[in-house]
Amino acid sequence: MQVPSQVPVMILPNATLFPQMTLPLRIFEPRYRRMLKDVLEGGRMFAVALRKAKSRGETPSSIGGLGLVSAAVEHPDGTSHLVLQGLTRVEFLGPVRRKPYRVEAIRAVAAPPPEPETTNRLARRVRALVRRRVKQGFDLGFPPVTDPTKTTQFKQMQELANLSLRRFAEHMATVKSPEHLADLVASTLVGNPYDRQLLLATPQVETRLQFLLQFLLAEAQSQPPIE
DSSP: OOOEEEEEEEEEEEEEEEEOOEEEEOOOOHHHHHHHHHHTTTOOOOEEEEBOTTTTTSSSSSSEEEEEEEEEEOOSSOEEEEEEEEEEEEEEEEEEEEESOHHHHHHOOOOOOOOOOHHHHHHHHHHHHHHHHHHHOOOOOOOOOHHHHHHHHHHHHHHHHHHHHHHHHHHHHOOOHHHHHHHHHHHHHHHOOOHHHHHHTTTOOHHHHHHHHHHHHHHHHHSSSOO
């Protein structure tokens, strides 16, 4: 894959795009409608960047995800829904222009060669933590209610959440690459956007897996088991 030297960038407050992962987006701002039109008429690529914490205005984090628009549907009101397929990590080198939408110069960020024994050991620990999390269940945190209808609805939603978690674990079992495993688990199970950003911005697979283990342990400890 040839990475372009510059691409449009969508700066968001809580979204990250990992390689080989998908990100659904709703496009409604006029500047991003224009961006999407231009992207679809060109190479169908743009980047997603997490808005830098405590920055003035829209400053992108230094590392983001380059994506390919795999599907897009425009609605009568001019808004669109699309699915962005993650291609690779990119470093933002500076704005080429800011209007009508931001375009950044970029370069691809490649992972250095991993040490197989270490990465495989860390990957096994990640898999074990996810399996334990699936067994423990995932609490959606619904408040206690006395309305039987709401009780039934909440129970059904909780069951669907746990079913989705089990299906994710089944899919995870088919993933062989430790690097792909790290990105898959990070994009799906790490809730804090700045934790995800740290994982996205860490090209070394061993270090990324170590960070991921820390985040998974912290989130598992904060989630009470489902009775």
